[in-house]
Amino acid sequence: MTVWDRPEPSARPVPLDRERIVAAAVALADEGGLEAVSLRKVAARLNAGPMRLYGYIATKEELLDLLVDEVQAEILPEQQPGDWREALHVLAHRTRQAALRHEWLADLLGGRPTLGPNGLAVTEAKLAALDGLADVDTALRAVETVSAYVTGAIRREIANLRAERATGLSKRDWQRASGPHVTRTLATGRFPALAKAVHEGTDVDAEASFATGLDWVLDAVAARLSPPPA
Incomplete structure (x- = not known):
């Protein structure tokens, strides 16, 4: 039985429900990351004994x-947008925005599908966008491919944000600090393709990079779509 199937116990003596428990856990995670979240810490935030929470959440x-x-x-x-591409585009960008508001989400994306009502609704929205445009297996692979790109791009962006905070160096500060080493290394001629990218490539921000990569992935999905046989 999943946590969503299990009935909630009585709220006495301290008024509790899963909604309040989860809200407290989200606040803790936003403040200090997943390491700041435990049943004991959530209980303390709610002024309740830790054992009270086990009636609502087992682990x-x-x-x-x-x-x-x-x-x-x-x-x-x-x-839900009517166009499949716009639907997947909107869901991808809203996933990124949610992860930027709740950085800990990046650590939990990409695992087993969540079975809660909102997680199922997100999956339903993705598959519904492709309904009638491809057979079921093609639609599933398309959704998996887009999700894999979104998860990877978000994790990379969040990792860079965390590195900036840990080192105190912005991306541009880090580039300036690393510049002499990179210049000396590229001058050896051992990395000609990398040298060309460094000297001729256009530096874009994370949002533009995410949008461009997403468009390319959606282009690839579009090439695979064809209505299933009647």
């Missing part, structure tokens, strides 16, 4: 599942 893994599902509500648009 930390269940709590993390609930955290992900809570944030996935932010990914769903109010209205």
Whole structure:
């Protein structure tokens, strides 16, 4: 039985429910990352004994599942776009925006599908966008491919943000500090393709890079779409 199937116990003596528990856990995660989240710390935030929480959530893994599902509500648009490409585009960008608001989400993306109502609704929206445009297996592979790109791009962006905070160096500061080493290394002639990229490539911000990569992935999906046989 999943956490969503299990009924909630009585709220007495301290008023509790899963909604309050998850809200407290999200706040802790936003403040200090996933390492700041535990049933004991959530209970302390709610002024409740830790054992009270076990009536609502049996394990930390269940709590993390609930955290992900809570944030996935932010990914769903109010209205599903009619065009498949726009639908997947919107969901991808809203996933990135949610991860930038809740950086810990990057650590939990890409695992087993979450079975909460919001997670299922996100998956439904992705598959519904391709309904009638391809057979089921093609639609599944298309959704997996787009999701893999989105997850990888988000994790890379969040890793860079964390590195900036850990070192105190912005991307441009890091580039300046690393410049002499890179210049000496490229001058050896051992990395001609990399040298060309460094000297001739256009530096773009994370949002533009994400958007361009997503467009290329969606172009690849479009090439594979064809209505299933009647």
